[in-house]
Amino acid sequence: xxxxxxxxxxxxxxxxxxxxxxxxxxxxxxxxxxxxxxxxxxxxxxxxxxxxxxxxxxxxxxxxxxxxxxxxxxxxxxxxxxxxxxxxxxxxxxxxxxxxxxxxxxxxxxxxxxxxxxxxxxxxxxxxxxxxxxxxxxxxxxxxxxxxxxxxxxxxxxxxxxxxxxxxxxxxxxxxxxxxxxxxxxxxxxxxxxxxxxxxxxxxxxxxxxxxxx
Numbered sequence: 001x002x003x004x005x006x007x008x009x010x011x012x013x014x015x016x017x018x019x020x021x022x023x024x025x026x027x028x029x030x031x032x033x034x035x036x037x038x039x040x041x042x043x044x045x046x047x048x049x050x051x052x053x054x055x056x057x058x059x060x061x062x063x064x065x066x067x068x069x070x071x072x073x074x075x076x077x078x079x080x081x082x083x084x085x086x087x088x089x090x091x092x093x094x095x096x097x098x099x100x101x102x103x104x105x106x107x108x109x110x111x112x113x114x115x116x117x118x119x120x121x122x123x124x125x126x127x128x129x130x131x132x133x134x135x136x137x138x139x140x141x142x143x144x145x146x147x148x149x150x151x152x153x154x155x156x157x158x159x160x161x162x163x164x165x166x167x168x169x170x171x172x173x174x175x176x177x178x179x180x181x182x183x184x185x186x187x188x189x190x191x192x193x194x195x196x197x198x199x200x201x202x203x204x205x206x207x208x209x210x211x212x213x214x
Contacts, residue, residue, distance in 0.1 A: 008106050009088040010035050010208040011058030012192060014117065014200050020184060020193060030183050030193040033115075033206060036060075037103040037190075041079045043093040053089045054096050057082025059205070088209055104187040111182045112211035117200030121172035130170045175199040179211050 012035035019027050036058065044053040063071040063081040074081050077098050090096070107113070127133040127148040136144035148167070152160045160166075177198045184193040192208070200206055 007088070007090050007210045008102050009054070009056045009086060010038055010102060010104070010107075011056075011084055011086075012036070012206050012208060014198065014202055014204050014206055016202045017197060018193075022183075028183060028195060029197075030195055031198050033192045033194065033198075033208070035104055035190050035192050035208065037101050039079055039082065040096050040098055040100040040102065041074060041077055041082065041085060043096060043098060044087065045093055051089065052091055052093050053087045054093055055085060055087045056102065057085050059083040084205065086207060104185050104190060104192055107182055107185050107192065109182055109185055112179045113182055113194065114176055114178050114209050114211050115180050115194060115198040115206055116174060116176040116209075117198060117204055117206040119171045119173055119175050119199045120201050122170040124168065125170040126167045127165060130167065131165045133165075178213060 012033040015032040015034055017029060017031050020030055022028055038056050038058045040054050041057045042055040044051055044055065046052055057074065057079060059082060060080050061083045063075070066081055066083060070085065071081055073085075079099055122129070126146055128135050128146050133148060135146045136142055136149075138145065148165070151164055151166065177196070180198065181195040182192060183195050184191075186192075198206060
């Protein structure tokens with residue numbers, strides 16, 4: 001079982017991709033994330049709430065910038081006003097305390113993380129861009145260039161099966177990059193460098209948690 005102090009939830013802003021060199025002078029593609037310290041706002045227990053979790057707040061704002069319910073919830077627990085509130089399941093909430101600050105000092109290099117964010121939105125797109133379909137011939141007169149091809153049958157069953165890949169809204173959905181390795185942690189500058197790419201556009205809010213399957 002994992003040490004409960006290592007199960008954490010942080011929030012950060014995606015800065016963009018870069019390259020850094022490891023100890024063997026190999027170039028590694030990384031994503032830079034600016035992670036501000038987060039605060040434990042509330043504890044959820046089996047006896048009081050029916051499940052075990054901690055509620056974490058991020059992105060500090062003035063109390064007038066959030067709803068009265070959220071501002072009152074934070075003030076009741078003696079915490080700052082946070083724009084983003086999110087819960088993470090833990091087996092022992094007593095390992096944490098309300099008002100505790102979570103920051104990058106809790107993350108070690110090469111630790112496995114799950115990074116979740118909202119993917120880039122591309123609007124309404126066809127099947128070639130959305131799913132990578134090859135399309136039809138580009139020759140003159142083919143009349144079949146960027147279409148999706150045959151979508152179903154004729155009289156039987158006379159409908160399109162659920163889940164068929166078709167044109168539609170692309171992106172702007174929540175996705176999680178699992179088992180992302182923390183290449184470098186700069187706690188004094190609130191910077192985290194993870195291997196590879198993560199969902200979201202530059203400047204978008206990301207949630208970073210201990211990997212479930214690491």
